[in-house]
Amino acid sequence: MSNVTSAVPDFRFTPTIDQVGVEERVAKLNTRSIKKESKMFALKLALSMVDLTTLEGMDSPGKVRQLCQKAMHPHDAVDDIPKVAAVCVYPTFVRTAKETLKGSGINVASVATAFPSGWAPLQSKLDEVRFCVDEGADEIDMVISRGEFLKGNYSYIFDEVAQVKEACGPAHLKVILETGELQTLDNVRRASDISMYAGADFIKTSTGKVSPAATQPVTLVMLEAIRDYYYKTGKKIGMKPAGGIRDAKTAIRYLVMVKETLGADWLNPDLFRFGASTLANDLLMQIVKQQTGVYQSIDYFSKD
Amino acid sequence: MYMGGAFPRSESERYYPLNDKKGNFIANICLGSRKDFRNAVVAARKAFDGWAARSAYNRGQILYRIAEMMEGRKDQLVAELVKEGSSPKAAQKEAETAIDRVVYFAGWTDKYQQVFGNVNPVASSHFNFSNPEPTGVVSVIAPQNESLLGFVQTIIPIIAGGNVVVVQASEMKPLATLTFCEILHSSDVPGGVVNVITGKTKELASHFSSHMDVNAVVFCEDDSSLKKLIQENASLNVKGVVHRQVKDYYSDENENPYLILDLQEIKTTWHPVGI
């Protein structure tokens, strides 16, 4: 065990969560009506926050290159379309992505630590992280060991995150809680606290391989954990809901949650990301619809 | 008089003579004053939390104990009713019925909540239930004619429901009532739960109905000016007013739990159902 600088948080001070209250708050936030300029602003902001993702067994260098092109040129037919924030791939494709995206300012994120299940010896997880960083990854999306967490072995999770953080070196660390397996909001809150105190730069809901993936209640609880961590330490931790956010309307609802929970500082790609694959095109269609007033067809937007 | 578990005389030191039907002197009775009433309300308020917090089972046991004690002192009760003008046969019936009523309401102490309480199927993710709780300090002007049965019928449902009472006894027939107080005293009813003032309705009714630390007022006489006075005064602090008009204290209609419900507040509690 090396160089763990902070201590395990004291869970006596981790507030418990009432599920019904969280759901009520989400329902209320969802009544926000976003129109006109404020909608356009939100659509473009959301697009700039997308981690364009491909995490399939049948991925190929060609597919990754296509995805990178899409990331850099989401829809050149229209002016003023922002680039996405990052491309997210398996470790094997980091180099391909890095090369394709060279000079674009778009980050390469790699999943690591035996994604998605996390079942591997710690040492091999750390090796995997170092490999990704060596290949050029700017961001590492790790998974926590849910088996240990659900056993109540919280110090294991803390140490695991802390060691991965160290292995990351200069790369940013996103910690995937896989909230669909943690199941309760109390668990989500506790895992968020452990991850942040152990060194996470971002906390992330899901791998996308487990249902349910990102949900609004889970995201709200994580945003509130980030808020409490900020109150206490002054450090701003990022948030990434991933999986299940497929359309612009849902994305805007997430932005409303961010705005009304954490305020303006978090409304940028440095502190908020969407992990998604199909969301980008729906955002694009809505942007074009806003500009032209005409409802769009996917046939006019590249799928990859 | 009976107050806070003691038998004081009136602070006013006044009394009035009680005569039988033929005009023969029986006894001097304390002529209770507004200050006596004030002191009784203090005693009642002090007793309320404890009495309301007793388990329903315990309240039932105590009420049943009253009935047992009445049974033991039935002869005395009958004798006093006779002194107050009843025939021996009528007195016997009144005492027996009164005992039956105490037993009847003793049995309700741990059941009316189940009859009048509910789980409410609200549309949101909440568990919601309503249950009756005692109103608090209740002032009672007891019926003037049935000094034992009327008194018992009026106050037992009220205290069965966890309330405490300050009662003005029948002006002209207080004897059996006062013996009943001795029975209460020697049973397990905590001091202050039942407080009894002897005296005149004319003097006391306005205080019984206006006192700001009294939560509800009960009266029984069919007297329109008394009713107006009590209802008007009750509005000072939004007291509940219950007018018990009983035609026949021997009828089965007197045996029902709605007499308990009248002096209950319904409390509804919500809690989320989630993980």
Add this chain to the structure above:
Amino acid sequence: MLKEFDLKKDIKLDFTSGWSYDPAPESTDHVHIKDQYDHFIGGKFVAPQGGQYFDTTNPANEKKLASVAMGCDKDVDAAVKAARTAYDKYWSKMSPRDRGRYIYRIARMIQERAREFAVIETLDGGKPIRESRDVDVPLVAAYFFYYAGWADKLQYAFPGGNPKPLGVAGQIIPWNFPLLMAAWKIAPALATGNTVVLKPAETTPLTSLKLAEIIQEADLPPGVVNIVTGAGDTGASIVNHPNVDKIAFTGSTNVGKIIQKSIAGTNKKLTLELGGKAANIIFDDATIDQAVEGIINGIFFNQGHVCCAGSRLFVQEGVADIIRDKLIDRMQSLIVGDPMDKNTDIGAINSKEQLGTIQRYLEIGLNEGNEIYQTKCDLPDKGYWCCPTLVANVSQSSRLVQEEIFGPVLTIQTFRTPEEVLEKANNTPYGLSGGVWTDKGSKIFNMTNKVRAGVMWANTFNKFDPTSPFGGYKESGLGREGGLHGLYPYLKF
């Protein structure tokens, strides 16, 4: 001087700059408000016998919406006669099932015209369209649905009882939930077989009159529901009418007392839903973020024009600072302004008079030396407004703690032990509602048992449902509305 929140701390959240929402006004298309409204008596709209009308205005812009009949004794008398005739001739003779059908029909028609009702409610009363659309109107339909079903099942509600209707019910309702209060009154009265004379508040009569249109369309027998508009005198005329068998009133404790006194000596049955000063109690083991939301919902729902509002906040010392900080942050994100905007959280104060009352209390608070904070909000030039207000470090003896303000003003007190907070919570003449926030189950039951109030919200606040009885202890009222217990005040046995 009222203070703005001190936001000069190093660690702070920014809720003012960056992305903001564009106006999202609810459309008023297809919502028809007539220039003039008459009384609804005996199934027809009839002109006031005194010939007088008064204006009802939109409190968000002070513009007149319509003129409305001013009820006089003669109007009330006509309405009571119509109600009596309807009771004798139709309603008491109709089968309970048919009675229920009529109420179901009203419920369905309200659902069909929900948007129209919501818009008019917001225009006339100033509450945010989000609330009238998502809370008031859906609950109105739900209350009618719930009580419709009771009409032919009353014998099962009262074991051993043989319930009978009372006759004509006079009902007087307030301006804070105009249509919802009409539903709370009319639905149980009709289900139990009574007929109704209802008077809406003078500042918010329009939705009741729209309801009259529905009642007419639903083909209810004439006179079963009569609606007479007017102010306090009109209400007094109903209260004092000798042919009314029942009075149900929702409003201030002062007026409630006057009503109780007025009917002294009569056989009129009485229900009163009066004021409140609810304690909202936060223990240090509470679900903090949900508690903060509960505090916000408790006091700022409907501009704080809520008799059961959680206006007295009690926070256990260990979490007092964090709760205060979070409340302040949360209050910054509340959107105050045009009630017709779908994003508005806090709308207009209902009337100039009520705004004056709130402002007088704030002055009293300042004179008492309290720290009073308000959020900064851009308010429209016209209309009546009050920004969300926090009164910190206030003492139990303050008039702001003792008296009902009926506005978006929250007092904060701290406590150390359950005994201490219970004593303070119960140290009030009111007893309508209360809130308790703790994660410990046994503590919840202990507290909810001991707070003397008719509705206790544990780990939630300001929840309403037709199946759930509502009403207060002590000076908060007499009787219950809603649920099975809400039938009782409209029946005799």
